[in-house]
Amino acid sequence: MINKKSKIFKGDIYCDEKGLIFEAYNIENIDSSSCRTIFFDWIVSLEPSINQREAINELLEAYSPSFPSHPMTKLLIEGINQNSVIRQRKRAKNVKGVI
Numbered sequence: 001m002i003n004k005k006s007k008i009f010k011g012d013i014y015c016d017e018k019g020l021i022f023e024a025y026n027i028e029n030i031d032s033s034s035c036r037t038i039f040f041d042w043i044v045s046l047e048p049s050i051n052q053r054e055a056i057n058e059l060l061e062a063y064s065p066s067f068p069s070h071p072m073t074k075l076l077i078e079g080i081n082q083n084s085v086i087r088q089r090k091r092a093k094n095v096k097g098v099i
Contacts, residue, residue: 013062015055018045024072025063032071039075056080 010019020042024035046055056079064073 013058015046015050015058016042018042020045021059021063021072025067025070030071032075035071035075039072039079053080 010022013022016022020038024030024038027034043052046052056076060073060076060080063070064076067073
């Protein structure tokens with residue numbers, strides 16, 4: 001297996017100053033369960049002024065080219081997709097309530 005260490009340094013990405021996502025990508029043989037725990041810690045510690053969707057997109061742009069099949073990449077993609085579903089539900093609920 002080729003060792004693809006990230007060329008990004010811990011804290012380089014504005015939305016991951018603590019380097020939680022950075023560390024997840026650099027842990028060998030990390031599983032999806034551990035990635036979920038790290039993702040949850042990251043999302044809870046994200047500054048309220050930072051848009052979650054934009055932050056996830058930023059992380060995907062930074063890491064997915066080097067780690068396309070990494071469990072964290074899959075989780076971030078899932079996070080983007082889930083965010084879209086939630087927005088669609090909220091929009092549909094708001095439209096139904098307007099008369």
